Amino acid sequence: MNIEQYVKDLNAVHELYPEIYSYAMEHHVPIIDGDALSVLKHLIKMSGARKYLEIGTAIGYSGLHLLSVFDDSHLITIEKQSEMFDIARQNFEKYKVEDRVEAYLDDAKTLDLSIDEQSLDLLFIDASKGNNQHFFDKYSPYVKENGLIIVDNILLRGLIADDNIENRNKRKMKEKVASFNQNMSNSSYATSFLPIGDGLLVISKS
Numbered sequence: 001m002n003i004e005q006y007v008k009d010l011n012a013v014h015e016l017y018p019e020i021y022s023y024a025m026e027h028h029v030p031i032i033d034g035d036a037l038s039v040l041k042h043l044i045k046m047s048g049a050r051k052y053l054e055i056g057t058a059i060g061y062s063g064l065h066l067l068s069v070f071d072d073s074h075l076i077t078i079e080k081q082s083e084m085f086d087i088a089r090q091n092f093e094k095y096k097v098e099d100r101v102e103a104y105l106d107d108a109k110t111l112d113l114s115i116d117e118q119s120l121d122l123l124f125i126d127a128s129k130g131n132n133q134h135f136f137d138k139y140s141p142y143v144k145e146n147g148l149i150i151v152d153n154i155l156l157r158g159l160i161a162d163d164n165i166e167n168r169n170k171r172k173m174k175e176k177v178a179s180f181n182q183n184m185s186n187s188s189y190a191t192s193f194l195p196i197g198d199g200l201l202v203i204s205k206s
């Protein structure tokens with residue numbers, strides 16, 4: 001038996017958004033792995049986090065899941081691709097959470113977000129992986145002391161441990177992600193690098 005599949009099966013829960021999940025699978029939209037999502041929602045529940053900023057909305061799958069933990073939570077989410085953004089908006093409307101979502105169609109690298117410093121409980125970074133450091137530097141000041149910063153795909157589907165990548169772009173991305181991971185490991189933040197899904201980095205801002 002494959003141990004990863006065994007754990008996946010144990011973690012598998014009733015999918016709250018089966019049509020969105022199926023759409024993502026059929027159209028190859030990269031959404032968060034079920035195992036990582038389960039941990040993310042667990043952390044939200046334990047910490048009582050209500051105000052979230054997500055970098056990388058895609059079609060709103062993870063955003064809807066984040067909002068499903070607490071009825072009085074609020075999500076700010078940023079997506080730069082208009083096709084994805086439009087589908088996400090439709091999905092937020094479909095599940096009647098549009099009043100709890102502030103969705104931006106913009107490039108998160110340059111967007112000027114007018115929110116107060118230290119006003120968020122959770123920052124979820126899940127966009128272009130080579131920009132993780134930039135997103136962290138730009139958006140972490142908005143997170144409260146003791147808030148959480150979570151970064152998905154820190155293992156790049158195994159590429160992170162590959163020392164013989166021929167494709168130049170992939171090699172550069174790997175170097176950037178590796179550098180970000182190392183910086184976080186060396187930092188004074190409390191960090192947990194979890195080999196769940198495609199690798200989840202949990203940072204406590206304290």
Ligand SMILES: C[S@@+](CC[C@H](N)C(=O)[O-])C[C@H]1O[C@@H](n2cnc3c(N)ncnc32)[C@H](O)[C@@H]1O
Pocket residue numbers: 030031032055056057058059060061062063078079080081084106107108109126127128
């Ligand atoms: C991995 S997907 C997000 C998946 C989503 N969080 C989920 O789990 O359902 C990454 C998304 O980030 C978007 N993205 C990449 N770079 C971005 C940027 N600089 N600003 C905003 N969105 C970006 C991509 O267009 C893509 O839709």
